[in-house]
Amino acid sequence: ESMRLVKSNLGLGAILAVIVLLLFLGSIRSVLIVAISIPVSLVAVFIVLKLMGRSINIISLAGMAFAVGMVVDNSIVVLENIYRHLTMRKGVMKAAYDGASEVWGAVLASTLTTLAVFVPIVFIEEEAGQMFKDIAITISASISLSLLVSITVIPTLTTLLIRLKPGEPYRPGILHQTLLRPVIVIGENIKNAYSGLLRKLIAKNFTSIVSKVGIVLGVVVLLWWSTRILPEPDYLPYGNTNMVFMMMEPVAGVPAKTNMRYFAPYEKKIVEMEDVARNFLVFSQRFNGGGAIIKPELAHGQRGEVKMAVKSQTMGREIFKIPGYRFAFAVQRPIFRSADKTFQVEITGPDMLKLKSVALQLIGDISSVPGVHSVRPEFKFGNPELRFIPRREQATRLDIGMNEIGTIVESLNAGKYLGEFNDQGEPIDFVFVQKKDKQKLSLQDYKDLPVWTGEGMMTHLGHLADIEISAGPARIDHIEKERAINLLVQVKKDVAMQLVIDEIEKRSLAPVRQTLSEEFGLRAGGSADELASTQKSLMNSFIYAVGFIYLLLVALFASFLRPIIVMLTVTFAVSGAFLGIVGNNWLQRGFIRSILEEWDVPNAQAMAEGWNWITFDILTQLGIIILAGIVVNNAILIIHQMLNNIRSGMDERTALEVSCETRLRPIMMTVISSVFGMIPLAFGEGAGTELYRGMGTALIGGLSVSAVFTLFLVPVLMSLMMDMGFHTTQADLVKDSLGTSPSSEDHPANMPAE
Template identity: 70%
Template structure:
């Protein structure tokens, strides 16, 4: 932009002087292209200019009827702005992309050997190798990760057909591995291009009672799984490990003066050994640890019949002090800020905005569950949801800073607070236009996707395409709206600045505004048309990586088009309405005495407030 500014004020005027040589009074003769091939376009442009001039002459006329009509136009556009915010898709995080890998997540039942898990999935592995559209596949079973993936042939995964193909392939593989026995859960999902763009948010449950956390987590898994837009719900905990659970018999313990610490020391000594202290043997420290003599594995009855001596030299058995149960416990216990926690990972479908699913889960499930929990328990949405909230907050702050900075620059340029405010209204028009552009492109692309689904013989294609958002309101799309703030104000600046120049030359205020609209129509339309044409490949391109920026391109096209269309009408109408209300812009307000070459011209009417 900086280089183009230097070129426009240096190189362009020089080339114009060299290439266009007109003598004083000489008329410009159109070239051969304008007289032949481009003639229909020239006629259309001239007709449009004449129609626009007649329309503005009518709208900017003075009178009570015209004033009411201007108020109606401003009100209608304001209503349109508010309505556009209601049809916008919900917010999303980073674009998902279109990688050619389908990732499979498999969680075996605790205690099942790896060889047995491999045996369960061996038949599906053979199916993967026989699939014509799968280029390669892999399977991994380890302590940290269990799963695999299928790599689709790159030529089948490119473009819009490729995105639909990957969505159907993910669904196909997910349905197949879900039927494999021997696993706690299994699902397949297309791999995102960004690690943080996996469209997965977490639900964090914290509290002191691990069993209560487990019960709450299992209830939420059952409820959230059927929510529209949810691909899968998987826990980050394992409760398959067998354990002996010892529950104190408090009445017996109190009678024998045996507390939980004493019972805990006994059990610890039997299983892991109990550190008693340190003995100094001639300067050499020796640790004393109380351990079981034979290190034999104890059975359930061995624990119950274990003799225990109290401080009062009374003998009892461990089974008299505690109830011993065989249960399943967690493989590990996670903590959030020193509190025990269980985390659920909710995978959102690729075509669904993550914010929509988060709001549904929060409203329908988390709020009712919170009412059943005591104060010592906590339940919140975290993970990617926190990243989305913080990033949106930063973008919103950047947007407001950009708007405020532009407004202050315009105040310095126009030496007024009202005229820059009129120019800044185009930013609201651009934001609204970007919303319409996103919604319109989604409607257009759903029709194309429906045809592709039918070509692939997908079951129930109408239901699949109903909620398919080709353009999501992700972070890059929101960044495009911020970029719009610095672009769209140029059109309004042209109209307002030219009107002020006309007034300085002595022209009547209304005539100056009308002439400004007529003379600025061509440069505004030239700028907008070239900018929109430059953004078309960004919004509708089918090459590799275009899925990242099509939201930004769509927002820019919609914002530029909508803003330019309404700027040509709304800005002049607002300026004329302000004039009708008695706030005038006079030559005496714009030209200083030293520049006017004499005394200031008399005011058109006494007592008229100036802008």
């Protein structure tokens, strides 16, 4: 079902992207030229996957679904520029060549910046890195192939499908002249409004300078506010399965048959539940628990996720009331073993009794932390044991060491192994003193056991050690040779793990740690370590990606300052991703609340308010890293075209204005087609969608917000540079391209180039 759904989302995304192209281009032939890049780029990805030994799975298909809207970006830029040259009556052959060659540098840089993001991701070695590789390979292969398509297939198809000789005027598509005429009118009004506002902003006067500074300050405030709503990070997506897993820990020493008798009444209730397809129970010395498998049709979509959450809570409350168990809880089973949102609290030290005391204190403290589902100890105290506590002074007086006392106890209970004798190939063990009868020794028998010293003196074992019956741990765990007790903390499904870890550290671990000596250790581990390690790898990948992109832009623009302006769009994309996550969660909470109220669930309002439909898991964080390589493309188009205009002889402010106006349409087309292609992934329902809806939401939010800021902030910052005295002239660009220093008489700044 997951494979079917991701395939349908891929197809739906492609259809939505084509519809967007049809609205903008208004010509079926033009849409066909661009749309051909989708199947050509995506089909070739299967060859790449085969060569690299990767499989076709939900993750790789999701990567292709994300790439649907992006593979048309290069083709849109090239085709739009070809059409711009067609309007100059150059003829189709000349327009195709000039249009493709003019934006070739920008398209190449845009593709390389996107690929630069995925190079560090491929080398992530953590568990989550295996999923990253499939997405990285599919998207990077799609984008690379789309570059080849845009500079080869698109110009060729243009010359085949559009017949215009030099001097013939280019006419809009038939749809733009008839059915889609209102779209053209709306687009012209938007363009005129944008041009008028832009002209005022980049002008060199006091009012425009104040406006520019105000815009920059407003952007800074927005960026600061977006950091305040930054969601706490989480590990792998929890997913939505149709199984409620029950975990029970019986009191030590209680037989399994007794535990089964305690649970039997509730087992009958589970069998009678109409929404349960089947169930199972396991009672043994090593594990006690079971599961209820809900009918698949009831666990489908958003209503299914709400259904499973309510079901697990209801069953958890019921089994908690069953007597005879140390703890009992029910939780929905995650799709990944590492995504069960369980981490460990590790308590280490030399004294087991002290560790037990600290553990019991922490269980109560941690259970009260918001977002904690349950806390269960991995240790069991209650196993009966016979404890021998040496009397060191008495033993020393009789010249008997601790090892000798231990040997006496071992010989009495298990016998002392001396060696073996080989009797014609049959090994025979020699054991010194071993009790053979089934009669148990009493406590007094141990105390009265005679012991002879090396000097021939007799004493009793009770004189050398205090012997008592006590309860001890069923097992003793060790962490790096230190005795340890682990507490397993289960986080609620819709709460970020990092948020709970930070809260437990502040409320529980830090105060208790101050009361312990240096011999004892107290920390969060397990999945908490995996989360921290993966976050560190993702952050390093983000830093490397930003560095690669900056160096590529320096090479493209031959400047260290202009790339900084382009890189600022990454910060807006990150802020937009946060806004997208918060906005989608707010929207979905309303739907979830209506479902809960429809089912008359108690505390529906409180339950819906704490529900995070989108969590900031590592796949969502990967989406933000991908944004770094995508959102810079729009700024690259603006600045690259501005430099081309200056090179052709325009004044730099005029060149900036014309560049923004001519790039408005392709930027809007690429952003809207990409966003529409990802909508099914961000808002779709069904099996597997919980894996990639966070990434889809982050990409949609980042692309949308970054596009708006790019269209205004980039020209504002470029004009501020001009106001501050950083100018770019035609002579500078010609000198950079030729590697010589031509005289100003040969290439005056304001004279059109030949």
